[in-house]
Each structure stands twice: as structure tokens, then as C-alpha cells.
Amino acid sequence: xxxxxxxxxxxxxxxxxxxxxxxxxxxTGVALGVMLLVISISVMGGFQHEIRKMIVxxxxxxxxxxxxxxxxxxxxxxxxAQVPGVxxxxxxxxGVALIEHERKPAYPGIQxxxxxxxxxxxxxxxxxxxxxxxxLDDDTVILSSQLAAGLGARLGSRIEVYSPLLLEKMKNxxxxxxxxxxxxGLFEVGHQQLDSSLVLVTLRTMQDLYGLGPAVHGVNxxxxxxxxxxxxxxxxxxxxxxxxxxxxxxxxxxNEDFLFVLQLEKNMIFFLLTFIIVVAAFSVASSLLxxxxxxxxxxxxxxxxxxKPRQVAxxxxxxxxxxxxxxxxxxxxxxxxxxxxxxxxxxxxTQLTGSEEVLARFYQFSRLPAHTAREDxxxxxxxxxxISTLAGLLPAWRAARLKPVEALRSE
Numbered sequence: 095x096x097x098x099x100x101x102x103x104x105x106x107x108x109x110x111x112x113x114x115x116x117x118x119x120x121x122t123g124v125a126l127g128v129m130l131l132v133i134s135i136s137v138m139g140g141f142q143h144e145i146r147k148m149i150v151x152x153x154x155x156x157x158x159x160x161x162x163x164x165x166x167x168x169x170x171x172x173x174x175a176q177v178p179g180v181x182x183x184x185x186x187x188x189g190v191a192l193i194e195h196e197r198k199p200a201y202p203g204i205q206x207x208x209x210x211x212x213x214x215x216x217x218x219x220x221x222x223x224x225x226x227x228x229x230l231d232d233d234t235v236i237l238s239s240q241l242a243a244g245l246g247a248r249l250g251s252r253i254e255v256y257s258p259l260l261l262e263k264m265k266n267x268x269x270x271x272x273x274x275x276x277x278x279g280l281f282e283v284g285h286q287q288l289d290s291s292l293v294l295v296t297l298r299t300m301q302d303l304y305g306l307g308p309a310v311h312g313v314n315x316x317x318x319x320x321x322x323x324x325x326x327x328x329x330x331x332x333x334x335x336x337x338x339x340x341x342x343x344x345x346x347x348x349n350e351d352f353l354f355v356l357q358l359e360k361n362m363i364f365f366l367l368t369f370i371i372v373v374a375a376f377s378v379a380s381s382l383l384x385x386x387x388x389x390x391x392x393x394x395x396x397x398x399x400x401x402k403p404r405q406v407a408x409x410x411x412x413x414x415x416x417x418x419x420x421x422x423x424x425x426x427x428x429x430x431x432x433x434x435x436x437x438x439x440x441x442x443x444t445q446l447t448g449s450e451e452v453l454a455r456f457y458q459f460s461r462l463p464a465h466t467a468r469e470d471x472x473x474x475x476x477x478x479x480x481i482s483t484l485a486g487l488l489p490a491w492r493a494a495r496l497k498p499v500e501a502l503r504s505e
Contacts, residue, residue: 116381121421123374128425128478131367133432135470138360140463142353148283149345154215154314155323158183158330158342163309170313170338177329179321184211185310187300192256193293194272195245202241204255204293206300206310215316218281218294225249225279232299236279240290251277257303273303315342364473371478375485378417382410382489407490414486418479425478426471433464 164170167185174183187206192199209230213219219227223239230236235255237247247253254272281294301307317326323344330342346353432439440462 116384117417120374120378120381120417121424123377124371124418124421124478124482125424125428127367127370127374128422128474129428129432130370131364131474131478132426132429132466132471133436134363134367135360135474136429136433136464136466137436137462138356138363139465139467139470142356142360143465144463145349145352145356146345149349150216151221152216152218152283153345154184155317156180156315156327156330156342156344157312157348158315158334158340159312160338160340163306163311164313164338164340165309166338167308167310167313170334170340173334173338174313174315174330177326177333179317179326179329180315181318181321182211182214182316183313184208184215185297185313187297187304187306187309187311189258189300189304189311191258191293191303193245193253194256195247195251195253198245200241200245202238202291202293204295204300204303206295206297206303208297215314221281221283222279223282225277227279229278230294230296232296233275234278234295235275235299236281236294237277238290238292239280239282241293242277242280244290247277249277249279253277255303259303259305262305273299275299313340368477368481371481374421375481378414378482378485379488382413382486410490411483411486414489415479415483418482418485421482422475422478426475430466433466436462436464 158164158170158174164185171183171185174180185208189204190201191204192201193204194200207218209227213227222236225236227236235253237245237253242248245251245253252274254274256272260272275295279294295303297310301309315326315330317323323346327342327344327347330340334340334342
């Protein structure tokens with residue numbers, strides 16, 4: 095082992111003594127900065143991951159829509175099956191309706207699904223907490239959990255559905271009664287907005303409610319494993335845009351603005367929290383400068399024994415490196431420990447402050463998500479180690495400039 099590295103380790107962790115106070119403070123400062131970065135970036139990554147999962151699990155990776163209604167969905171489905179990268183597809187119809195139960199009204203989004211194809215594209219069945227998707231038919235409905243709670247509806251309840259078509263009939267002096275449907279299930283995705291404002295019916299029921307006939311509003315597509323959603327969307331547009339007058343958009347393109355905002359927030363959090371490590375680096379630099387002053391005579395002795403200025407400088411740079419590595423390792427470990435128990439800690443905090451419902455309402459998730467990308471961890475580690483190493487440059491430069499004779503005379 096080169097002697098500058100050995101000497102750096104001995105100065106930081108001397109044998110036969112208690113853990114040095116300055117070393118402990120320096121490592122703790124770096125560790126706290128790294129821990130906060132790991133927690134914050136993982137939580138922001140968790141929001142991105144949950145949103146992606148929610149979109150893909152409820153809509154598929156690619157969505158195909160027409161210029162107006164898709165009048166011949168069977169032809170579109172047949173054409174989609176020939177596009178490379180398309181694994182499955184299902185038509186849908188969607189809109190907004192007034193539903194009423196025991197004189198309690200609500201205005202949720204209502205989606206008609208093709209029961210024969212939906213599970214191959216969007217596994218909605220696993221989100222049904224009460225009842226079953228298999229019980230859904232043209233005379234029944236599945237409500238989102240919070241919507242049902244607000245209406246006071248449960249399994250077996252009868253709800254009335256008023257569609258915009260009813261208003262159109264009234265304009266023409268025609269009478270159309272509201273559609274009565276029986277609740278056969280409650281579903282919960284885990285996102286508060288969807289869990290409080292969505293209704294599932296069969297595609298045929300939705301077509302009747304909106305007077306669509308055989309037409310649909312669009313087709314959701316599940317792509318093959320490993321396929322790129324944008325590439326599949328381009329392939330669909332190249333082969334079907336003119337023939338069927340439809341346009342495909344990947345989930346990334348359809349939510350581009352929202353995803354950009356999330357990424358921007360993540361980048362800004364990383365940028366701001368990096369300053370915690372910078373502040374810790376100033377603490378490291380201060381500690382090493384104090385060490386240079388205290389060990390002036392030892393530095394002069396090293397020079398008298400033939401040590402070159404760059405070797406003396408390397409000793410203090412290595413100390414900054416070792417502090418950075420130790421602090422980063424401790425910070426990453428503490429960050430993962432916090433992430434593992436994050437929901438327990440959040441639950442205790444919200445129970446003490448009485449803010450469970452506020453957290454769910456404003457942040458739209460019932461649990462605090464976390465997703466740690468390998469690239470993010472590598473970036474955090476590299477930044478923390480580099481900044482800590484740079485913190486040793488000033489003390490190293492100061493030590494390298496000391497003249498052996500003047501240093502040995504120092505009191």
C-alpha cells in the first residue's frame with residue numbers, strides 16, 4: 095500500500111483510540127446528505143413508477159383513436175393484429191354520466207369495456223376488491239370504491255344512470271328513461287382520483303347509453319414484452335393512418351407534459367439536495383485544514399525525509415476520498431432502511447397529526463410509493479464521492495506548499 099494512503103487512513107482512524115470526533119462529524123454530514131438524496135429521489139421515482147403502472151394497467155401501452163368515432167372496430171382490431179409488436183387489443187367507449195343512488199347524485203367517468211378482450215390488455219380483474227369482473231354484464235355495473243362509499247352503494251344496490259343521450263331525446267320531445275343497473279363489484283386501483291370517479295360497464299351498455307351503435311371511441315393496445323411503445327405507435331400510424339383514419343399514441347406521448355413535470359421536479363430536488371453534500375464538503379474541508387495546521391511539523395518532517403509535495407497533497411486528498419466513501423456507504427444504507435419502513439413511519443406521523451385523509455386527497459396515493467433506479471443510485475454515489483474528494487483539494491494544496499524547514503520551526 096502506498097504510504098500516502100496508509101498515512102491518510104491512520105490519520106482518520108488511528109489505532110488504539112476512540113473514533114475521532116472530526117472524522118465522525120465529517121462522515122455524518124456526508125451520510126445525511128446522501129440519505130436525503132436517496133429517499134427523495136426514490137420517492138419521486140416511485141410516483142413516476144406508480145403513474146406508469148397505473149396507466150399501463152388500466153389503458154395499455156398504446157391507445158388508438160379515430161378522427162371521430164371508430165365505426166368498424168372489428169376491422170381496426172384485425173389490422174392491429176398484423177402490426178409487429180402488438181400483443182393484444184381491446185375496444186372501449188368512454189364518457190361522463192350522472193348516476194344516482196337513493197337521491198345521491200355523482201358525475202363520474204364511465205367506461206365501457208369488452209369483457210372478451212379486456213384482461214389481455216388491462217388486467218382490471220385484479221383491481222376488483224369486492225365481487226368479480228366475471229359478474230359484469232349488460233344489466234350490471236362495477237363502481238370505484240370511494241365513489242360507492244360516497245353514494246352509499248354496495249353489492250346488490252340499484253343505481254340509475256342518466257346519459258347525454260337522454261337530453262338529446264328530450265330536445266326532440268322523446269321520452270327516454272334512465273338506465274337501471276345493479277352493482278356487482280367494487281374496484282380499487284390505489285389512485286385516489288380513479289378510485290373516486292370511475293364506473294365500469296360492458297361495451298354494449300356504454301354504446302346504448304351514448305347511442306353509438308357498433309362504433310367505439312378507441313382501442314387500447316398491449317405491446318409485446320421488450321417492445322418500445324413509441325416504435326409500436328409509429329408502426330400503427332404508418333400502416334393504418336390512411337386506411338382506417340385512426341392515430342395511435344403511446345402512453346409516454348399521451349402523458350408527455352405530465353411526465354416532463356415529474357422529471358423536472360425530480361431533477362430540481364436532486365439539484366437542491368446536492369447542496370447538503372456541498373455544505374458537508376465544506377465541513378470536511380474545514381476539518382482537514384485544521385488537521386494541516388495541527389500537523390504542520392509532521393508535514394515538515396515528511397518533506398525532510400524526502401516526501402514530494404504531490405505525495406503530501408495525495409495524503410489529504412485520500413482523506414477526503416475515504417470520508418466520501420464512508421459517508422456515502424452509510425447514507426445509502428440509512429436511506430434504504432428508511433425506505434423499507436417508510437409507510438410505517440408515515441402512518442405513525444399521520445396518526446399523530448390526524449392527516450391521513452389530507453395526504454391521500456392531495457397526493458393521490460393511498461401509500462407512499464418508492465422506486466429506486468440503479469442509475470439514480472450510481473449518480474448519487476459518484477456525486478457524493480467526487481464532491482468529498484474535491485473538498486480535500488484545498489487542504490492538500492495548503493499542505494503541499496509548506497516548506498520543510500519552515501514547517502519544522504512551527505510551534
